[in-house]
Amino acid sequence: MARLPGIAIEFQNGQLGQIVETPDGVFGLLASAAAVADTFDLNTPYSVRGMVDVAALGITASVDNYALYKTLKEFYAEAGEGTELWLMGFARDTKVSDWFTPDAGTGRTPAEDLLDAANGNLTMLFTTFFPDGDYVLTLDEGIDADVWAAMAKAQTLADNYTTQKFAPFYTLFEGYGYDGNKVTLKDLTELSYNRCQLLLGDTELRTGSPASKGAAVGVLAGRKAKSQVHVNPGKVADGPLSNITAYILDTPVEQTDIAALHDKGYVTFRTHTGKSGYYFTDDPLATEQDDDYRYGTNRRVIDKAYRNAHLALIDFLLDDTTVNNDGTISPIYAKTIEGKVINTIYTAMTANGELSFDVTNPADRGVICKVDLTHNVTSTSKLKLSQLQVRAKGYNRYIDVPLGFLPVTANN
Missing domain, CATH: 3.40.50 (Rossmann fold)
Incomplete structure (x- = not known):
């Protein structure tokens, strides 16, 4: 059955261990x-x-x-x-x-x-x-x-x-x-x-x-x-x-x-x-404890990333591009796509404090996006991303404190 041209984004699970503002609170x-x-x-x-x-x-x-x-x-x-x-x-x-x-x-x-x-x-x-x-x-x-x-x-x-x-x-x-x-x-x-x-x-x-x-x-x-x-x-x-x-x-x-x-x-x-x-x-949320999306915070974060990924990728739908001799995507074009996705999510989320990132690494934007350079785009008419991940925040659900008296030292 022929598939209508579009974008398919699948939520991964088990991974944790021009920008338009999205209406997060509507x-x-x-x-x-x-x-x-x-x-x-x-x-x-x-x-x-x-x-x-x-x-x-x-x-x-x-x-x-x-x-x-x-x-x-x-x-x-x-x-x-x-x-x-x-x-x-x-x-x-x-x-x-x-x-x-x-x-x-x-x-x-x-x-x-x-x-x-x-x-x-x-x-x-x-x-x-x-x-x-x-x-x-x-x-x-x-x-x-x-x-x-x-x-x-x-x-x-x-x-x-x-x-x-x-x-x-x-x-x-x-x-x-x-x-x-x-x-x-x-x-x-x-x-x-x-x-x-x-x-x-x-x-x-x-x-x-x-x-x-x-x-x-x-x-x-x-x-x-x-x-x-x-x-x-x-x-x-x-x-x-x-x-x-x-x-x-x-x-x-x-x-x-x-x-x-x-x-x-x-x-x-x-x-x-x-x-x-x-x-x-x-x-x-009403789900298993090992579900990455067990909490509403993670659900809202990944859903916002999803919306922004779609926003970034929709401009490439039915786009034409030069491919390599084996039908695979040009690395230069792939970098353009990766950059668009990363920058869209970064601007909408990381820059607003909604994603974690390595503060010691200026290149870390809290988002990893990789286009599959081995997939034959010519024969399949399908561009594949091999990786799209965002770094979630950590939450202090428990705070452990070892409280005691300072030891007494002898006077010299």
């Missing part, structure tokens, strides 16, 4: 909602930049739109007014998994309407589920069973959308309906969803009115939206979060076994001795 919110006459329709993409725009849409803390309004309010409290956000509301009798389910006729998922409306600029989606009174919660390993179905479909959508549109993203989910049992809770490190993340914990009580069965995804999304791609949302130096309360069901997080939730791969809230306010525990 996210999309998918939420249960009710339409507002003349201002807010369901299944329709909207772009907002603050609570003034939210008010213009008629979205308030009403009975039907309470969770949507709460999420938006917490997002902007953390991210700041002026932050671009795309949102789409879905009827309250639909499930989160429905939003990621392909239509039987078109093959498209509802979430794609939001992704396409934003022209592929969304780097993360996050969901807020607030079903109507007819919804029956079915627990599966401590959380609403539909969450697991939604994650599997979201992973498939993200993988396919990345391949087809060169616009990678991942999705943040709520641990909806969490029953508080840390023992029977599913272990996310046994899954393979490195484009999905799950948050436990909310800013409101489970027994509140209305009852809070979801999670404060707006806070986490807001912290990520205002941070560079390499920055961990739990970074203590960035200060506490905007929320002044944080609970696991009805228990303050400081009285909860947060370590058990962390060990199973969940993001949640925590406190630090001597520090006021709340912080996030870390930034894991």
Whole structure:
């Protein structure tokens, strides 16, 4: 079968042991909602930049739109007014998994309407589920069973959308309906969803009115939206979060076994001795511990490198060049391609502190790009890169300190 001229970029795994600025913090919110006459329709993409725009849409803390309004309010409290956000509301009798389910006729998922409306600029989606009174919660390993179905479909959508549109993203989910049992809770490190993340914990009580069965995804999304791609949302130096309360069901997080939730791969809230306010525990995704993209930081970094590599290489698509007698690419032309890719990623990322590099080596730009000089371009019509790698940042997840008294020395 003939292949449409294009570029194929494959993510490698197991490797860790004119520039256009990419919109790193442009996210999309998918939420249960009710339409507002003349201002807010369901299944329709909207772009907002603050609570003034939210008010213009008629979205308030009403009975039907309470969770949507709460999420938006917490997002902007953390991210700041002026932050671009795309949102789409879905009827309250639909499930989160429905939003990621392909239509039987078109093959498209509802979430794609939001992704396409934003022209592929969304780097993360996050969901807020607030079903109507007819919804029956079915627990599966401590959380609403539909969450697991939604994650599997979201992973498939993200993988396919990345391949087809060169616009990678991942999705943040709520641990909806969490029953508080840390023992029977599913272990996310046994899954393979490195484009999905799950948050436990909310800013409101489970027994509140209305009852809070979801999670404060707006806070986490807001912290990520205002941070560079390499920055961990739990970074203590960035200060506490905007929320002044944080609970696991009805228990303050400081009285909860947060370590058990962390060990199973969940993001949640925590406190630090001597520090006021709340912080996030870390930034894991729902995947194995040896996955290079286990953390949202690495996911965001490699996705930004991916977007910039595509941006650099697209200018060479269907380009013509002189080749060697054996059909292989000219080394001079290869150097041109390598230089374009390296400089594009360097300018967009390394120069902004998002990649590591050897400070003692002026030639190190945090990027390695090599064109395959042995591949026959003439006979295959395919230019191959043998290597494209970026150097990730290191993170101080643990700090070991040998504290003791200075030894006493005898007076001479």
